[in-house]
Amino acid sequence: MYDVVIIGAGITGTMLCRKLSQYRLKIAVLEKANDIAEGATMANSAVIHVGYDPEDGTNKAELNVKGALQYEQLCKDLHCARKVTGAYIAACGPEEEASLDVLAARADARGIPYRDLSREEALKEEPNLSENVTRVLDFYTTAVVYPWEVANACMEVACQNGAELHLNAPCTAITKEDGCWRITTPAGDFATKYVVNAAGVHAEEIHNMIGKAEWQATPRRGEYYVLDQDVQPIRHIIFPVPSKEKGKGVLAIPTVYGNTLIGPNSDFLDDPDDNGTSDAGLAYVRANISKTLNNIPLNRSIRTFAGIRPTTTSPDFIIEEVAGAPHFIDAVSIESPGLASSPAIADRIIEILSQTLPLEQNPDAVMMRKKPVVLAELSAEERNALIRENPAYGKIICRCEQISEGEIIDCIRRPCGARTVKGVKKRVRPGMGRCQGGFCEPKVVHILARELGISPLDVVYDAPDSKILQSENRI
Amino acid sequence: MKKVQAIIIGGGSAGLSAAVTLKKNGIEDILVIEKDEEPGGILEQCIHNGFGLHTFKEQLSGPAYAERFIRMAEEQNVRILLNTMVTKLTADRVVEYVNPEEGTVQVQADAVILAVGCYERPRGGINITGTRPAGIYTAGQAQRYLNIDGYMVGKRVFILGSGDIGLIMARRMTLEGAKVVGVAELMPYSNGLPRNMKQCLEDFNIPLYLSHTVTEVFGKDRLEKIEMMEVDENRNPIPGTEQDIDVDTLLLSVGLIPENHLADQAGIKMDPSTKGPFVDDRYMTSVEGIFACGNGLHVHDLVDYVTLQAAKAAEGAVSYLQNGKPQGEPLRIQNGNQVSYCVPSQFYPQDPAEKVTVYFRVRTPLDKGTLVIRSGDKIIRSVKKRKLVPSVMEEALLLKKDMEGLTEPITIEIAEE
Numbered sequence: 100m101y102d103v104v105i106i107g108a109g110i111t112g113t114m115l116c117r118k119l120s121q122y123r124l125k126i127a128v129l130e131k132a133n134d135i136a137e138g139a140t141m142a143n144s145a146v147i148h149v150g151y152d153p154e155d156g157t158n159k160a161e162l163n164v165k166g167a168l169q170y171e172q173l174c175k176d177l178h179c180a181r182k183v184t185g186a187y188i189a190a191c192g193p194e195e196e197a198s199l200d201v202l203a204a205r206a207d208a209r210g211i212p213y214r215d216l217s218r219e220e221a222l223k224e225e226p227n228l229s230e231n232v233t234r235v236l237d238f239y240t241t242a243v244v245y246p247w248e249v250a251n252a253c254m255e256v257a258c259q260n261g262a263e264l265h266l267n268a269p270c271t272a273i274t275k276e277d278g279c280w281r282i283t284t285p286a287g288d289f290a291t292k293y294v295v296n297a298a299g300v301h302a303e304e305i306h307n308m309i310g311k312a313e314w315q316a317t318p319r320r321g322e323y324y325v326l327d328q329d330v331q332p333i334r335h336i337i338f339p340v341p342s343k344e345k346g347k348g349v350l351a352i353p354t355v356y357g358n359t360l361i362g363p364n365s366d367f368l369d370d371p372d373d374n375g376t377s378d379a380g381l382a383y384v385r386a387n388i389s390k391t392l393n394n395i396p397l398n399r400s401i402r403t404f405a406g407i408r409p410t411t412t413s414p415d416f417i418i419e420e421v422a423g424a425p426h427f428i429d430a431v432s433i434e435s436p437g438l439a440s441s442p443a444i445a446d447r448i449i450e451i452l453s454q455t456l457p458l459e460q461n462p463d464a465v466m467m468r469k470k471p472v473v474l475a476e477l478s479a480e481e482r483n484a485l486i487r488e489n490p491a492y493g494k495i496i497c498r499c500e501q502i503s504e505g506e507i508i509d510c511i512r513r514p515c516g517a518r519t520v521k522g523v524k525k526r527v528r529p530g531m532g533r534c535q536g537g538f539c540e541p542k543v544v545h546i547l548a549r550e551l552g553i554s555p556l557d558v559v560y561d562a563p564d565s566k567i568l569q570s571e572n573r574i
Numbered sequence: 575m576k577k578v579q580a581i582i583i584g585g586g587s588a589g590l591s592a593a594v595t596l597k598k599n600g601i602e603d604i605l606v607i608e609k610d611e612e613p614g615g616i617l618e619q620c621i622h623n624g625f626g627l628h629t630f631k632e633q634l635s636g637p638a639y640a641e642r643f644i645r646m647a648e649e650q651n652v653r654i655l656l657n658t659m660v661t662k663l664t665a666d667r668v669v670e671y672v673n674p675e676e677g678t679v680q681v682q683a684d685a686v687i688l689a690v691g692c693y694e695r696p697r698g699g700i701n702i703t704g705t706r707p708a709g710i711y712t713a714g715q716a717q718r719y720l721n722i723d724g725y726m727v728g729k730r731v732f733i734l735g736s737g738d739i740g741l742i743m744a745r746r747m748t749l750e751g752a753k754v755v756g757v758a759e760l761m762p763y764s765n766g767l768p769r770n771m772k773q774c775l776e777d778f779n780i781p782l783y784l785s786h787t788v789t790e791v792f793g794k795d796r797l798e799k800i801e802m803m804e805v806d807e808n809r810n811p812i813p814g815t816e817q818d819i820d821v822d823t824l825l826l827s828v829g830l831i832p833e834n835h836l837a838d839q840a841g842i843k844m845d846p847s848t849k850g851p852f853v854d855d856r857y858m859t860s861v862e863g864i865f866a867c868g869n870g871l872h873v874h875d876l877v878d879y880v881t882l883q884a885a886k887a888a889e890g891a892v893s894y895l896q897n898g899k900p901q902g903e904p905l906r907i908q909n910g911n912q913v914s915y916c917v918p919s920q921f922y923p924q925d926p927a928e929k930v931t932v933y934f935r936v937r938t939p940l941d942k943g944t945l946v947i948r949s950g951d952k953i954i955r956s957v958k959k960r961k962l963v964p965s966v967m968e969e970a971l972l973l974k975k976d977m978e979g980l981t982e983p984i985t986i987e988i989a990e991e
Contacts, residue, residue: 325698329838372794375705402698404706483677490674495659498609499835535696537712541719555725560708564795567708568725569822572750 101125101291102456104282106270106305108132109140110250110438111430112297115445117253119452120260121464127291128254128262129284131269131301133562134522135254135515136247138299139437141525142374142406143321144352144360146186147242148436151206151213152341158416158447163436164209166443170242173442177252177468179244180355186241186336187221189391191231195340199236202340206238213238227332227394241336245355246438247525251515252468258514260464265289266518267563270298273308273427280427293426293456295448299409300371302431309424314411314432318371321363322380325402327533328357332395339391347435349387351395356500356528361388361395363406374405401533408434416440418447426455471513474503496546497539499532504546511550518551520544521561544568576681579603580891581669583660583836584689586615587877588868588884590643590652592687595888597650601895605681606647606654607671613647613654614640615691616714617877619721622742624769628878639877663836665861685863685891688837688851689884690870694739695829702734704790709797713739713827717746726750728823732800733757734788736764736771738875738965740827745774754778755821758786758802760809763939765965767875787811788824797822830873840864847915848872854904855921855930856890857883862899865891872917872933875967879933883917901925905980910987912936912943914964921984926977932970934986936962943988945970950982962988 103119105112108130116128132138149167153159174181190196199215206213214237221235222228228235254264268286273294275281282289298305303316326332331353339348352360364383381403388395411417411432421427428451430444437444452458474482474492485505486493492505510517510526517523520530523543530536530543544567548555559565579601582589585608593606612618617625620636627633630642647654655673662670667686672678694712709728711719716727717739731752733740736759744754757775762785764771775782785805792799800819803811832850834842843860845852850871851859858865867880867887874880893900902924907916916934921927936943940962947954947970954976962968970986 329835375790375792376703378703378789381701381703400698401696403703479678479680482672486672486674486677493672493674493677494657495609495661495672498659498833501659501661533696534693535698537694537696537715540715541723545723555723560795562795565708566796567727568719568723569728570726572720572724572726 100279101127101289103293103295103452104129104280104289104291105295105297106282107297107299108135108250108254108264109138109297109299110136110246110441111433111444112295113250113253113257114441115295115297115430115448116257116262117466118445118449120257120262121461121466122458123461124458126257126262127289128264129268129270129282129289130264130266133266133519133559134525135264136250136525139406139409140246140250142404143246143408143435143438144350144363145243145246145354146336146352146439147244148439149186149211149238149241150209150436150439151202151211151238152347153436155205158418159436159440160209162416162440162443162447164211165446166440169442170244170439174244174249176466177249177256178470179248179252181242181244182355183240183242184335184353185237185239186338187225188236188238188338188340189221189228189232190234190340191390192233196234198340199234203236211238212240225333225335225337227392228337229389229391229393232391237335243336243352243355251526254515255513256466256468260461264515270305270308273305293428293452295428295430297430299433300407302409302429303411306421306429306431309421309427314413314417316371317410317412318368319408319410320366320368320374320380320405321408322376322384322403322405323360323362324381324384324397324400325404326359326361326396327399327401330359330396330399331357332359333392337391349384349390351388351392356531358401361397368407371407374407376403376405380405401535410434416444418444418451420451428452471509472506474506475501496542497529497532499534500528502527502529507543507546508550511547517547519559519561520547520567523547575668576679578605578681578683579895580605580685580687581681581683582606582687582689583663583669584608584615584691584868584870585613585654585656586689586691586868587617587640587643587880588691588870589615589687589689590640590647591881591884592689592867592888593652594643594646594650595885596892597652599889599892601892604652606652607658607660607669608654608656609659611656613644613656619714619718620742621721622746625877628876629881660836663840665840667863685865685895687887687891688859688864688866688870689868690833690836692830692832692869692873694826695831697826700826700828702788702791704792705794707791707793707795707797709793709822710791710824710826713737713743713825716825717743720746720750726752728752730755730821731823731825732788732819732821733825733827735759735827735829736766736782737827737829738766738770740825741766741770741774743825743827744780745778748778748780754780755819756781756783758783758788760787760805761785763963767965768963789816791824797824800824830869832870832872834870837866845915845919847909848917852920853918854900855918855927856893856900857887857918858890858894863894872915875965879967883933906983907932908983908985909934910946910985912938912940912988912990913986916986921972921977923977923980926974928974930972930977932972932986933967934970935964935967936988937964939963940988940990943990946987946989947972947984948987949980949984952982954984956989959988
């Protein structure tokens with residue numbers, strides 16, 4: 100019998116799981132995909148919003164501010180990359196400047212620091228701002244992270260504290276049996292006292308297994324360009340002024356490792372898994388980035404992708420015990436600023452759980468993640484000491500991102516380690532660079548096969564059916 | 575810091591040719607740095623025939639061609655560091671590399687020759703929308719899986735782009751039992767060598783769709799289907815021409831891009847038309863003492879030219895090591911009508927070489943035209959040419975007497991009839 104089963108290994112589920120793992124509890128995370136962070140957490144703007152945008156009195160407003168404040172320490176504890184870039188909200192004309200005043204007033208009330216910049220002041224730091232931009236608010240504590248790295252690190256800590264992760268375990272039914280919940284999956288049945296529904300775009304399906312939800316999923320797709328590290332047209336995140344209809348609009352985001360993201364658009368979808376890119380979506384991104392920025396070299400794109408926001412008919416996050424279903428907690432409609440809010444969302448869920456679930460601290464729990472070796476961060480002496488100990492750190496596999504075989508092996512051998520080519524890419528970045536794995540993918544396939552003790556023919560890109568190689572050759 | 579006379583970055587066809595040439599010219603203290611386990615570079619996976627017609631007057635496979643140079647390098651006692659990645663290059667020619675045996679090492683070189691090769695343009699560099707399943711490879715990647723690792727990537731294959739690697743892979747995968755359904759080419763003409771069009775497509779009845787492109791891919795986990803469309807003269811897809819093709823594999827042969835990360839680091843000026851460094855007639859880049867050759871300089875059609883130009887770069891390095899920079903101010907060699915790029919892009923009129931071969935490509939296929947070499951209004955030479963195609967590199971020759979005393983840049987152009 101589990102104390103808590105969390106459905107979904109996205110940022111909400113993994114963040115909660117890590118925090119819960121400090122208590123003496125039996126916890127499992129059920130994930131329908133073949134890795135952690137495969138849904139909304141994998142494909143979003145990666146911004147730790149500071150919390151000026153959500154309206155007063157909402158869960159979003161409270162949890163965003165509280166969550167964002169936790170990230171600095173969290174990323175230190177988990178050894179996750181985080182870069183404070185600052186966020187420019189770029190107003191074009193008097194009407195939008197009036198909206199800046201509203202944001203500034205909210206920021207003042209919430210204790211969020213910012214600078215109010217004239218066009219000229221802003222241009223000094225961001226010369227590519229378009230001629231439309233008249234005034235800028237700089238929320239200079241805004242940061243970017245690698246969301247999937249954070250989710251992965253959280254899950255790793257939780258697993259070391261005894262939590263379980265079950266991949267390829269989609270829930271097919273949830274029933275109430277002898278006062279507890281029974282969750283059916285192809286990976287087996289899980290009996291549990293508490294269920295947390297953190298299933299992202301699939302949250303409505305999960306909820307409807309115990310009764311019809313009062314809200315409906317309205318998944319929205321966002322498409323992005325990723326630009327080569329060699330072109331860095333911006334230093335801050337550049338937002339247009341947010342609007343109720345269009346959300347945060349098309350932004351430009353400098354990522355942790357020097358690529359630039361341009362996007363997203365916002366398209367409602369019927370299929371919550373339809374994360375393909377589209378002509379119309381990318382055209383929208385191209386057309387709208389020029390509102391705030393000039394000279395964005397979209398011809399230096401190395402990839403386009405789309406992510407699905409787990410939006411619902413509720414304008415606010417829903418974090419509550421479901422009425423009439425005691426011990427079943429929804430953590431749904433976690434759209435933007437869900438990533439920034441996730442540490443505080445976890446706290447809120449734990450608060451709900453604690454009303455009926457005794458939480459006893461586990462003195463053996465370790466909340467920090469063991470620091471992975473990142474060669475790029477080391478001095479030449481440190482690197483050489485490491486290479487003498489383990490020569491695999493001296494063999495560079497990914498020439499674009501300069502990732503060694505040792506780092507790849509580590510990410511496979513760690514708890515919740517990589518099992519797929521995309522899993523390796525998410526954890527240590529070979530394939531993220533300008534050649535997009537053209538050179539290193541065959542080598543990564545080879546390393547995965549060796550480390551997992553399987554044939555290269557059985558190495559997959561991502562899902563279990565995504566094989567890369569089909570047969571041995573004849574000649 | 576260790577010191578060495580010359581470092582060659584890259585142990586492929588360009589690097590080996592440069593190394594052998596340096597040795598032959600008495601430069602003894604040299605070091606070749608190769609990232610892979612073996613020297614030879616991309617030739618090792620090019621097991622097809624057709625290499626070496628110019629250099630050795632015979633047809634060799636890629637590995638056999640490489641082997642000849644590896645043997646020459648061995649005979650000359652060229653020091654090659656394998657499994658070694660160059661991680662930094664500075665303008666004052668400090669090379670930092672890392673390998674499993676030595677760790678991170680910095681070496682000061684008197685001359686550096688960049689022979690770093692190129693990479694294939696990935697899917698993200700072109701506009702194909704849709705899902706992101708397994709089953710989409712660059713042609714060279716599929717070639718490596720097949721010829722080095724021994725695995726086929728799929729059974730029903732479509733190829734986008736008629737570059738040479740794509741054409742070679744169409745034949746190779748057919749011979750391995752795959753069904754190659756077709757090849758689409760965005761341009762109204764092929765981008766591969768004429769002989770590859772014949773031997774790789776026509777001989778195997780593989781259809782070539784000119785002025786077509788792949789616009790979208792389908793399939794959640796593994797590729798299931800592609801959408802192909804015809805394009806208009808501006809290369810935009812024509813609505814109504816959508817055609818779905820069921821395949822499990824899409825190979826992309828949509829362009830090679832010189833690998834220029836190290837050159838950028840050293841502050842070397844890049845030529846937007848080749849995407850490699852600007853070089854002078856001694857193959858020296860804008861940074862003194864750093865030379866460039868091979869596909870990292872501009873993408874070649876034949877390995878024979880890689881060998882030849884790398885040898886010239888090495889001769890340039892020898893001259894620099896012995897005599898320093900050429901005298902006087904350089905003069906530009908620039909692209910004229912119908913010429914998409916020229917290498918080298920400058921020369922020294924006060925210190926001219928015996929002769930300079932300018933390699934160039936035309937923008938579009940031309941049945942005939944006249945190659946005109948001029949300096950300002952002065953025509954230095956004009957030569958009638960037939961069957962000019964972008965996939966075949968052309969040459970323009972400058973003799974010492976042509977260059978002496980010139981004050982106006984040289985323009986290479988094709989006068990159309």
